[in-house]
Amino acid sequence: MTSPGHLTDELAEVSRSAAAVAAACEGLDARAVLALFAQAGLLGAGAPGSCGGLDLPLEFDAAIIDAIAPKLLDDPVLDAMLAARYCPDVDVARALVDGRVLVASSFDGALTATAAGADVIVTGTARDVAHGVSADFLLAPVDLDGRELLAVIDLGDKVTRRPVLDGLDPERRAAHIVVKGQTLPPHRVADAAADWRGDGLLLSARWLLAHASLCLGMTADFVSSRQQFGQPLSVFQSVRFALASAAEELRSLDLLASPAGPRADRCAAYCYAAQIVPPVIERCMHLHGGMGYTEEVPLHAHLRRARARILAISTEPAFAEIVDAMIAH
């Protein structure tokens, strides 16, 4: 990850800490995973001090994501860190930082709100929400007369969950969440949807990058050691070029998805990640030959995670924003 030189040591420390926690999480469910990460102080890395967080810049969230991708734990952890950073409700944010609640996220912007005095009433359906089956709260943008707000929706009140039969990644336990007129008091909404989405897109891009980088590293090792025709596979130019192209794409994504980069790059980073990461992992699977088609090699799990996340966060609004921001003006 590209980062300012004077942060390198601290990021490495956080990264090591996250990797150690991740190693202890094998076989645990999402809530237990969150509890361990909270215990280590990692969920609140970016949360405000008022919520018990550390108020650290986004580099730290990105370093944690890079470190935990190998253990495939990232969905709930990524969403929790992002929610802790932006959650308008201080009590929910504190519970998040402490690992006491599971907060799901929806980026698709399909919920609408109407004003009712100081409150707002939210209706609509958030589709394909990861961990929507068991989450306690949903963090999602709501449209209030053309103004986009970030809302915390209580999933125990006036909500129906419809589990999604997810053939791509069954472990996400996704659900469509139908909100039927839930009333939100002022402290449950905030004018932070754009920043939340921007950071969410960036972290998702880094998350996808972490998975693909891991697969590329595994594949580079594999083709360097696997012997066919009396020599390593990596001797063959078609293999070298396929992996070199993948390496170029991932280095390009690394630069574009720098947490220290301009906010305007965040849509671009996610769209590019969504475009290149699945084909990179698929190429890695192909280069593993028949073993890449089995569950004994974990490449398929990374591909499932990547594909499912990209389906859950549509690139269409981000592409439109790129045209508006970078080209049309």
Place this chain on the structure above:
Amino acid sequence: MEVLLCFVELDASYAGNENGRLARIGIPEQGLRSPPKQRGAMNHFVESEAARAEHAARWLEANTPPHFLADGAQFREPGLDEVRQWERALYEAGLAAVSWPVEYGGQGGTMLGHLAVSKEIGRRALPESVNSIGKEIVGAILLGLGNEVQKCTYLPRIARMDDIWSQAFSEPQAGSDLAAVTTTARADGADWRISGQKIWTSYADRASFCLLLARTGDPVQRYKNLTLIIVPLDAPGITVRPIRQIDGSAEFNEVFFDDVVVPMSGTVGEIGRGWQGAMSVLTVERATNRMYRGWRFENEVRHLYAVAGHDGVDFQRKIAGFAIDARIVQRYAEEIAARVCDDRPLETLGNLMKLHWSEAHQRFASFAIETLGSERPGEPATVATARRRFEAIYWRSRSETLIAGTSEVQRSIIADRELRLARAA
């Protein structure tokens, strides 16, 4: 200057951090180290480079001839002399040789200063330099390897556009395999006697000098016994034959050397160590040459979007995809400039940038001509102007995966140095 501005913002965001909070996630009690000592210098860069960029923008706005702009209604292809005069004016305005030392005719700025100016030049559809080899490749080599006399003699003249330079490296049998060079330079008293043939020698038909890579010893040792030599192109025994290219221009040339005599004082660097010099050229060429490319690419994407008259989802996705490609090339240039200024290694960044730019730009050029289609009766003049521009870009783009190392050469280097893949025993 986005990168550095972000660094400054990041530092500011740390102002409220207390060490104890960091200890909670395993960071030592002393917390974050102090910002680096050069922080003041970085702020200085931000200020001075921002001022340099502003100066460039204002000067270009006031002085660019309207017919130079390929996305403008008054566009007319400028001739060689016009471009040469233009580049001289850029230099006199402080917008060329930005990072060269003042004593050699430069502006005494940094690579970030060079980038700041390059961005402004790239944002406008200006003609390509007719001396980019002199200013960005030969200049860099002379600065790195040349002696004091060579630097004082040649660099100011390159900067002022008094001399155009070319680079005579490739040969008919030494393209991607550059170490196979067979053009020989034989020592004869205080002179070299040169015989052989070069090809793809850009601008040799209009250049005053070329920087020649010649074999000066036993060819069995491929990477040794190669030497860089300055050769005046009006020396007796030199024949230049322009090669007409598919874009209609004739920048490439074959150059024949028939027992050409040049003084040994024109040797650049050590005799027999030209390979190392040539490699430094290619590193420079891939990493810092034409740093404006990402911004010019963005200018082209904007131009196509403005004239295409499409707003469908599929078109938007494709246009946005090319905008992302342009942004990636920009990010590479920013990272490279920052590393040069910090004296950090460039690793394979030049190869990665060159590969991404050339492949993406080629795809974009194809998309542009497909989008604009053929001439239609009654179409706006702006569309006809754009079509001329993008057809020229399309043909030129076919060379981009070849020049400065083919895409295959770039991938080989990435496979070796980035991925460290095992090679044949």
